[in-house]
Every structure is written in C-alpha cells, then in structure tokens.
Amino acid sequence: MARLTRRSFVTGTSALALGSGILPMPGILRRARAQDGPVKIGCLFSSSGTMANIEGRLNDVVKMAAAELNAAGGVLGREVEVMVSDPASDWPLYAQIGRQMLQQEGVASLFGCWTSVSRKSVLPVVEQNNGLLFYPLHFEGDENSENVVYLNSPPASSVLPAVDYLMSDDGVAAKRFFMLGSDYVWPRTINKQLKGYFESLGFDSSSWREEYVPFGFSNFQSLVQEIRRFADEPGGQPVVILTVVGSSIPDFFREFANQGIMATDIPVLGLDALEADFEGLNTEELVGHLNCWAYLQAVDAPENETFMKNWADYVGANNVPYPPNVVIDPMVSAYDGVKFWAMAAEKAGSFDVPEVRSAFGGLSFSDPSGYNISMTSENNYVSRGVFIGSLNYDSAFDILWQSEGTPKPVPFSEFG
Amino acid sequence: MFSRLTPLLRGLLGLMAVLTPLVCGEAAAQGAGAAEVPLDRAAIAAGLCTDAGDTLDRAADALGDASDDDLAFLRRITDALMGRNLVCGETVAIKSGGGTVDALTGAPADASGKTPVLNLRNRASAENLGAALTLLTPSSASDRDRALRVLARRPQGVSAAALARAAEAALDDASRAAIEELAVVASLASEDVSERIAAVEALARTPNRRNLGRLEALKGEPAYEGDTAFRDAVDAAIGEASTWVRIADALSVLFSGLSYASILFIAAVGLAIVFGLMGVINLAHGEFIMIGAYVTFMVQEVLRALAPALVDWYLILAIPFTFLVTAAIGVAIELLVVRHLYRRPLMTLLATWAVSLFLVNIVRVTFGTQNLAFATPSYISGGFTLIGDFIVTQNRLFAIVFALVVLAATWLILKKTPFGLNVRAVTQNREMASAIGIATRRVDMLAFGLGSGLAGLAGLALAPIYNVNPLMGTNFIIESFMVVVLGGVGSLAGTLIAALGIGQINVLIEPIWGAVAAKVIVLLLIIAFIQRRPEGLFAAPGRRK
Numbered sequence: 026m027a028r029l030t031r032r033s034f035v036t037g038t039s040a041l042a043l044g045s046g047i048l049p050m051p052g053i054l055r056r057a058r059a060q061d062g063p064v065k066i067g068c069l070f071s072s073s074g075t076m077a078n079i080e081g082r083l084n085d086v087v088k089m090a091a092a093e094l095n096a097a098g099g100v101l102g103r104e105v106e107v108m109v110s111d112p113a114s115d116w117p118l119y120a121q122i123g124r125q126m127l128q129q130e131g132v133a134s135l136f137g138c139w140t141s142v143s144r145k146s147v148l149p150v151v152e153q154n155n156g157l158l159f160y161p162l163h164f165e166g167d168e169n170s171e172n173v174v175y176l177n178s179p180p181a182s183s184v185l186p187a188v189d190y191l192m193s194d195d196g197v198a199a200k201r202f203f204m205l206g207s208d209y210v211w212p213r214t215i216n217k218q219l220k221g222y223f224e225s226l227g228f229d230s231s232s233w234r235e236e237y238v239p240f241g242f243s244n245f246q247s248l249v250q251e252i253r254r255f256a257d258e259p260g261g262q263p264v265v266i267l268t269v270v271g272s273s274i275p276d277f278f279r280e281f282a283n284q285g286i287m288a289t290d291i292p293v294l295g296l297d298a299l300e301a302d303f304e305g306l307n308t309e310e311l312v313g314h315l316n317c318w319a320y321l322q323a324v325d326a327p328e329n330e331t332f333m334k335n336w337a338d339y340v341g342a343n344n345v346p347y348p349p350n351v352v353i354d355p356m357v358s359a360y361d362g363v364k365f366w367a368m369a370a371e372k373a374g375s376f377d378v379p380e381v382r383s384a385f386g387g388l389s390f391s392d393p394s395g396y397n398i399s400m401t402s403e404n405n406y407v408s409r410g411v412f413i414g415s416l417n418y419d420s421a422f423d424i425l426w427q428s429e430g431t432p433k434p435v436p437f438s439e440f441g
Numbered sequence: 442m443f444s445r446l447t448p449l450l451r452g453l454l455g456l457m458a459v460l461t462p463l464v465c466g467e468a469a470a471q472g473a474g475a476a477e478v479p480l481d482r483a484a485i486a487a488g489l490c491t492d493a494g495d496t497l498d499r500a501a502d503a504l505g506d507a508s509d510d511d512l513a514f515l516r517r518i519t520d521a522l523m524g525r526n527l528v529c530g531e532t533v534a535i536k537s538g539g540g541t542v543d544a545l546t547g548a549p550a551d552a553s554g555k556t557p558v559l560n561l562r563n564r565a566s567a568e569n570l571g572a573a574l575t576l577l578t579p580s581s582a583s584d585r586d587r588a589l590r591v592l593a594r595r596p597q598g599v600s601a602a603a604l605a606r607a608a609e610a611a612l613d614d615a616s617r618a619a620i621e622e623l624a625v626v627a628s629l630a631s632e633d634v635s636e637r638i639a640a641v642e643a644l645a646r647t648p649n650r651r652n653l654g655r656l657e658a659l660k661g662e663p664a665y666e667g668d669t670a671f672r673d674a675v676d677a678a679i680g681e682a683s684t685w686v687r688i689a690d691a692l693s694v695l696f697s698g699l700s701y702a703s704i705l706f707i708a709a710v711g712l713a714i715v716f717g718l719m720g721v722i723n724l725a726h727g728e729f730i731m732i733g734a735y736v737t738f739m740v741q742e743v744l745r746a747l748a749p750a751l752v753d754w755y756l757i758l759a760i761p762f763t764f765l766v767t768a769a770i771g772v773a774i775e776l777l778v779v780r781h782l783y784r785r786p787l788m789t790l791l792a793t794w795a796v797s798l799f800l801v802n803i804v805r806v807t808f809g810t811q812n813l814a815f816a817t818p819s820y821i822s823g824g825f826t827l828i829g830d831f832i833v834t835q836n837r838l839f840a841i842v843f844a845l846v847v848l849a850a851t852w853l854i855l856k857k858t859p860f861g862l863n864v865r866a867v868t869q870n871r872e873m874a875s876a877i878g879i880a881t882r883r884v885d886m887l888a889f890g891l892g893s894g895l896a897g898l899a900g901l902a903l904a905p906i907y908n909v910n911p912l913m914g915t916n917f918i919i920e921s922f923m924v925v926v927l928g929g930v931g932s933l934a935g936t937l938i939a940a941l942g943i944g945q946i947n948v949l950i951e952p953i954w955g956a957v958a959a960k961v962i963v964l965l966l967i968i969a970f971i972q973r974r975p976e977g978l979f980a981a982p983g984r985r986k
Contacts, residue, residue: 238955247951258654284834304811305908347809417525423558
C-alpha cells in the first residue's frame with residue numbers, strides 16, 4: 026500500500042516515455058501489415074521494477090527465437106522483427122503498450138506478461154483488437170480466452186501433482202500447509218484451489234494458514250517466525266507453499282535459512298521459484314527445497330543441450346546483460362511460443378489471427394524439456410510435462426520427479 | 442556442512458580411501474569395540490544407488506559397533522551422496538577433486554553413470570547419519586557444532602548405542618554433555634520410569650515449543666495418570682518450559698522490531714540531515730543506498746582479486762570507501778543540480794528524481810539487473826538460539842550494531858564538531874547563520890555529502906540482508922520519508938524514535954492482521970499523527986512557521 030505513491034506513478038509514466046523512445050514514433054511508421062516488409066511481433070516483458078531480474082530476460086529469448094527463424098528464411102518468406110518494450114512492472118502499462126503495439130505497430134502477435142495481474146490487464150486489449158497473446162508462465166487457470174495461448178500449465182497439471190508429491194511418502198507425507206503469497210490474483214486463486222483440494226481430501230481447515238504480503242515485500246523476519254510457530258504446533262509434517270513473486274523470493278529464502286530452518290524440517294514448495302532467483306544467494310542452507318515447472322535446467326535431452334548452447338552463444342554474441350548459463354522455464358516457454366506461432370502461421374499460410382488460431386490444432390514438437398509438447402483445437406492450452414525440482418548446492422534444481430507424459434491441461438479447476 | 446569440505450579436503454579424503462586400509466587396517470582390527478561386525482561395504486554402496494532410504498537406516502543402525510575404518514568409509518560415501526558426488530555406474534564411484542575414484546577401493550574409476558538425487562525423506566536420514574558420523578570421526582569443531590544442532594532436531598534418528606559411542610569419543614566436556622543430553626532425550630520413550638523422568642527434565646532444560654509439545658503429549662499417556670513422580674516431573678517441566686517459551690516469544694518480537702527499526706534508521710538518517718538542513722526532498726536517496734551496496738560489492742571483488750585472505754572482512758574494510766564514494770557522488774550532485782534549485786524547493790523533487798532514474802539506469806547498463814553475489818562472512822551468517830525459540834540472526838544483529846555506530850558517529854559529528862555546529866545553525870535559521878559569517882553554501886554542500894555518505898553506509902549494512910540490484914533503492918525511499926516526516930524534520934532523536942516506533946508497531950501488527958494490513962495501518966497511524974502534529978515528533982525549533 027505504501028508503494029502506491031506519486032513516485033511509483035511518476036516512475037511508471039516516465040518508463041512509458043522511455044519505452045516510447047525504444048518504439049519507433051507513430052508518425053514515421055511504415056504502413057501497418059505491409060505485405061512485403063518484415064512481420065512484426067511484440068514483447069511485453071518488464072526490464073525494470075520488481076519483476077525486472079527474471080522477466081527481463083524473456084525479451085532476449087524472443088529475440089533469439091526470431092533470429093533462429095530468420096536464419097532459416099523467416100516465416101512465410103518474411104523476416105521476423107521483434108519489438109521490445111519495458112512496462113516497468115506497472116500493470117496498466119502492459120495494456121497501454123499492448124494496445125499501442127496492436128493498433129499502431131500492427132504486430133502479428135504479442136509475447137508477454139509474467140504476473141497474472143499483468144495478463145489480466147492485457148486480456149481486454151487483445152480481445153477488443155482480436156490480437157494474439159502468447160503467455161509463457163504457469164498460472165492459476167480459470168481463464169480461457171481464444172486470444173491468449175497459454176503456453177505453460179494450469180494448476181491441475183503443475184501445482185496439484187507437486188502437492189500430491191509432498192503429501193506422498195516419497196515427499197514428506199505433508200499434513201499441514203503454510204501458504205504464503207504476494208497479495209494478488211495468482212496466489213489468492215492458487216490458494217483457494219488448494220484449500221478446495223485439501224478439503225476434498227478430508228483435511229481440516231486448521232491444517233492450513235494463509236498469509237499475504239505486498240509486492241516487493243522484503244522484511245520476512247516475523248513471517249518466518251510465524252512459520253516456525255505454525256510448524257511447532259502438533260498435527261503432522263508442515264510445508265510452506267510459497268507464491269510470493271519477484272524480488273520477494275530470494276528475500277524470503279535468505280531469511281528462512283538465517284533462522285536455521287532446513288528443507289528437511291519444513292520444506293518450501295516455491296511455485297514461482299526459479300534458478301535465477303537464487304543467483305547471488307548461498308544455497309548451502311537451502312538444499313532440498315522444491316519447485317515445480319514444465320522445464321528444469323537439469324533436463325537430460327538433446328533439445329535442452331542445443332537450447333542452452335544457443336542461449337549462451339546468443340548472450341555472448343549480443344552482449345545481453347543476463348547470465349549465459351542460467352535457463353529458466355519461462356524462457357523455454359517463451360521460445361516455445363515463438364515456435365508455435367511460426368508453425369501455425371506457416372500451416373495457415375497467413376499471419377491473420379483467425380487463420381493462425383485455427384491452425385493451432387495438432388501442432389506439436391519436442392521442446393527443450395524433452396517432452397513432445399502439443400496443442401489441441403479445443404482450447405489454446407499447450408500440453409506440457411511436469412517436473413518437481415530439488416534445490417542443490419549450485420543454485421540449480423535437480424529433477425526429483427517427472428510426469429510420465431504430457432497431461433492434458435484442464436483450464437478450469439474443480440476445487441474452488 | 443559437507444559442501445564446506447574444500448576440493449583439497451575431498452582430495453585428501455580420496456587419498457585416505459587409498460591409504461586407510463593399508464595403514465589403519467591392523468590398528469582397526471585391534472580396535473576398542475568388542476563386538477565389531479565388519480560392514481558389508483559393497484552392499485551399502487550398491488544400496489545407496491538403488492534404495493537409499495533403507496540403506497541409510499541400515500548404516501545408521503550399524504554405527505554403534507562399526508570399526509573406525511568402516512565409519513570413515515561411511516562418512517565418505519554419505520558425504521558424497523549428499524554433495525551429489527556419488528556416481529552410480531558399473532561400479533559405485535565418488536567424484537573427488539578433479540577425478541573419480543572407486544568408492545570401495547579408492548582406485549581411479551569410470552566417471553560415467555547417474556548421480557542419485559536425494560528426496561526429502563532420505564535427505565533427513567542422510568543428514569542424521571552424516572551428523573552422527575561427524576561426531577564419530579575426526580572433524581573440525583564447527584562441523585561438530587553443526588552436527589549437534591542437526592541431531593538436536595531429530596534426536597530419535599540415531600541409535601542410543603551410536604550416541605553413547607559419540608559421547609565417549611567427544612573431545613571436550615561441553616560437547617560430551619551435549620551429546621549425553623541428546624541421548625537422554627532419545628530415551629523419553631524408554632520402559633524405565635527414572636530414565637523417562639531424566640528425559641523429561643532434560644527436555645525442560647532446553648525449553649522450546651517443540652519440546653513443550655513433546656512434554657504435553659506425555660499428559661495423554663497412562664504413566665501420567667499412574668505414576669505420581671512422573672506426573673509431577675512432567676507438570677513441573679511443562680510449567681518451567683512454557684514460562685521460558687513465553688519470554689522467548691516476547692524477546693523475539695522485540696528483537697524483530699529492533700532490527701527492523703535499525704534498518705529504517707540507517708536508511709533514513711542521511712535523508713533526515715539533507716531534508717532537515719536544506720528542505721531538499723531528495724528522491725535520489727534510495728539510489729545512494731543502492732550505490733553504497735554496489736561500492737561494497739566492488740570492494741569485495743577487489744579484495745577477492747588482490748587479497749583473498751581478507752575477503753571475509755570486506756564489510757568492515759569497505760566502510761570508509763563506501764562512505765567516501767557516495768559522499769563524493771552526493772557532493773557532485775549538489776554542485777551540479779541541487780545548488781541551483783534552492784530557491785525552488787519543489788523543483789529539487791523533480792531534479793533529484795531525474796537523478797535517481799539516471800543512477801538506476803547507469804547501474805543497470807553497467808552491472809545488469811541481476812542480484813549481486815555477496816560472500817556471506819561467517820560473522821553475519823546464520824544465527825544462534827538464545828533461549829527457547831528466540832533465534833538471534835547475525836545479519837540482523839550486525840544491522841543493529843551498525844545502526845548504533847552510525848547513530849553515535851552522526852551524533853558526535855553534529856554535536857561535537859565545528860561543522861556540526863554550523864549545520865545546526867544553518868538548519869535553525871539560514872539567514873541569521875549567513876549574517877554571522879557561516880558559509881551556508883559550503884555547509885549545504887558538506888551536509889549533502891554527509892547525508893549521501895550515510896545513505897551509502899546504509900547500503901553496506903543492508904547488503905547482507907536484502908537483494909542488491911539496481912532497483913533496491915526504491916524499496917527504501919518511502920520508508921525513509923515516513924521515518925523522517927514522523928520524526929520531525931532534521932532531528933536525529935526524532936529519526937531514531939520514529940524508526941523504533943514504526944519498526945516495533947509493524948512487527949506487532951504483522952502476525953495479527955498480516956503484512957499488507959500492517960503497512961496500511963502504519964501509514965494511517967502516521968497520517969493521523971501528522972494531522973495532530975505537522976512538525977513531527979521533534980521539531981527543529983527554528984523552522985516552525
């Protein structure tokens with residue numbers, strides 16, 4: 026609440042000013058959707074604000090994917106041009122820039138958003154303009170728009186398997202759950218569904234507790250004390266289900282380790298925790314904490330080796346300010362998105378959204394996660410595999426469990 | 442604990458693997474234990490690759506009467522398993538140093554194969570076994586301390602025989618007592634009532650919520666109803682433990698409040714000087730904090746390159762550099778930007794905000810947006826349990842001590858130096874100070890430098906607690922202004938008391954209504970207070986209008 030000040034407003038507007046410096050001025054635009062020039066795609070990823078550290082690198086992944094397409098002759102014979110912006114972790118700005126890209130720049134599709142609140146802001150814009158948004162994050166589900174391609178998994182195929190694992194004997198036979206999240210739609214919906222799921226399994230409402238913190242919150246001292254207090258109550262093995270986002274993730278883990286809690290005492294399932302969140306953190310005291318994604322860097326697959334090598338080469342060649350050796354799920358998902366879009370456009374023989382959309386059904390390829398991922402014609406969800414990762418000494422995640430195949434995504438949750 | 446073993450040590454362990462059978466074989470054969478059963482090492486090595494959980498339990502059971510040589514083998518292979526250095530190929534091998542050696546023979550081996558990943562349940566068993574082995578085999582004092590802490594969490598995870606053996610092998614009386622205490626606690630479920638009473642008393646000696654829970658669980662047992670001595674012991678223990686738990690809880694709330702207050706104070710004190718003296722609303726204050734953290738980082742990197750032995754002390758060694766660099770940047774900005782806007786104070790808001798955007802982007806372009814990797818010196822990592830569940834985390838303790846030092850230094854400068862006298866004079870009445878010959882512009886410049894330097898020091902103190910990235914400053918600017926406005930512009934005592942108040946209230950509200958509500962309530966309280974007293978807690982006497 027303290028952050029809703031004049032300053033953050035002014036920061037936002039100025040970032041827009043900076044952003045419009047990156048975008049060409051509307052007045053000197055080529056005619057939108059020229060038939061012979063390059064085809065434009067737009068990126069909506071923040072490289073400033075609380076999401077900057079992790080979200081920013083997706084801009085470069087999309088550029089890398091476009092460069093690969095161009096090296097192979099472009100899409101439908103046309104070069105792909107990527108437009109980058111900086112919505113500055115300011116949710117309304119995503120919608121504003123998205124509208125500008127669709128209406129003034131005539132981009133063929135948008136790739137963007139990390140937090141669900143930013144996606145919810147862009148949603149009406151892509152629907153009104155009949156645009157196409159490729160969204161690379163796993164999220165709370167309960168949404169099905171024909172203008173959004175959900176590249177990652179809804180909770181039924183990512184969060185629930187991870188929670189099931191925690192409740193199994195191979196996990197820790199978890200009986201009690203401390204749900205800690207940032208205060209917005211994704212954590213609240215995930216936790217609502219989890220509570221419904223726990224109830225359906227016969228858990229009593231005293232076996233969970235919910236806490237929310239503001240965006241960018243960093244002072245986790247008393248919350249970690251609350252977690253210790255919760256853990257010391259009788260009733261069985263406690264776990265933390267962490268849905269804080271952005272810079273709060275490393276702050277939380279640092280305090281967690283500082284208070285001497287180990288993963289074998291109270292494991293944390295970090296639903297938004299990625300390799301990149303542990304850069305600069307001493308993970309020795311944090312080994313064993315869990316996350317779940319549709320891709321982990323430790324995947325042993327030739328597609329993954331190629332992708333990691335390409336990213337390292339791209340970072341080296343273009344002086345990208347991100348580490349060359351860290352690849353995270355949303356990067357792979359964004360890359361998958363560009364690939365799906367190109368495949369669909371080639372199949373449809375057109376860049377027009379209705380045609381591209383009708384070409385989605387049946388598309389599939391082996392992505393860096395090693396699974397053969399696919400789309401159906403029923404909805405714009407992608408079937409992905411699921412991994413549960415265990416944090417190791419090198420700030421990376423080892424694969425503890427992975428799904429047999431690619432579960433069919435269920436957009437709407439039956440639990441709440 | 443095992444990853445602390447440097448590659449060199451791992452190499453030595455590998456060497457030991459080769460030499461111990463030759464050197465110690467005979468000695469071990471004559472060793473103390475009468476009923477020594479040779480360990481089936483091949484089965485254990487193979488078992489860790491296929492069924493880690495059972496194998497670890499089996500190994501833990503064997504601890505009581507395994508030979509020293511077997512213990513060393515067990516420790517080697519458990520370390521390797523936990524550090525993901527165990528290779529399960531044709532043979533079971535251990536990665537050590539640059540090469541790979543056979544786990545059984547120590548001969549160079551094939552490095553191809555899978556490295557098993559421990560799941561959480563097996564990791565707990567491995568931690569227990571590793572800790573017990575650390576106590577049973579030669580290890581450093583810090584490793585033994587850590588091992589004791591691990592065992593204290595799950596004392597039932599290790600057999601009584603193993604604990605007795607560890608107590609026998611303990612190097613000093615303190616650790617022997619600690620191990621014996623663990624053994625006593627482990628015998629809580631014993632048949633013998635006197636042993637159980639001893640265990641109950643031992644639990645009461647380390648009063649925390651977990652032990653209190655264990656004690657309260659005893660109330661439901663038949664022995665509690667049947668045996669008066671046992672019941673009295675349990676009741677007394679519960680009474681004693683719950684008192685200490687309550688005291689510890691109160692202390693940890695106080696400590697959290699104090700540590701948060703110290704962070705607020707160091708973040709705000711520089712702003713209080715600048716705002717108080719010149720009425721400059723310095724929106725770049727947060728960026729000075731950020732730059733302070735970056736300077737600290739650079740000092741660490743320079744030390745790492747030039748004097749690796751001193752890296753652990755970079756936080757202390759960086760103090761003068763951080764202060765001077767940020768003060769110099771502050772002076773430069775005062776000369777270039779702020780100086781020209783004194784007649785239009787609101788303009789300084791826009792100008793310093795532009796400066797803040799400029800600084801953020803300069804740092805972003807130079808360093809990138811990722812969090813910086815700070816080495817965590819031993820004196821600020823982890824924490825220690827004072828009583829009950831009251832854990833004093835050392836990075837917070839460092840922040841508190843640092844805040845006290847900054848407070849003392851600032852107070853000395855403002856109250857005991859001629860410069861401080863000038864600053865106070867200018868703060869109270871600029872015209873009058875100017876009339877009696879104080880070079881007010883020079884005082885402004887130096888005071889701006891002092892404020893910026895203090896902000897830089899805040900960055901240094903916050904580096905071990907928060908993430909350091911180009912945007913960290915924005916997190917502190919609002920809180921700093923809250924403290925300064927509430928405290929009364931330009932008052933050191935006001936800044937201190939406002940920081941203490943906001944910190945403590947935040948910590949008190951958070952567990953009750955949540956972190957979001959705490960922020961809102963604190964803000965509302967400040968607004969309400971400012972309504973009553975616009976000049977804040979302590980007003981500088983000369984400036985009231």
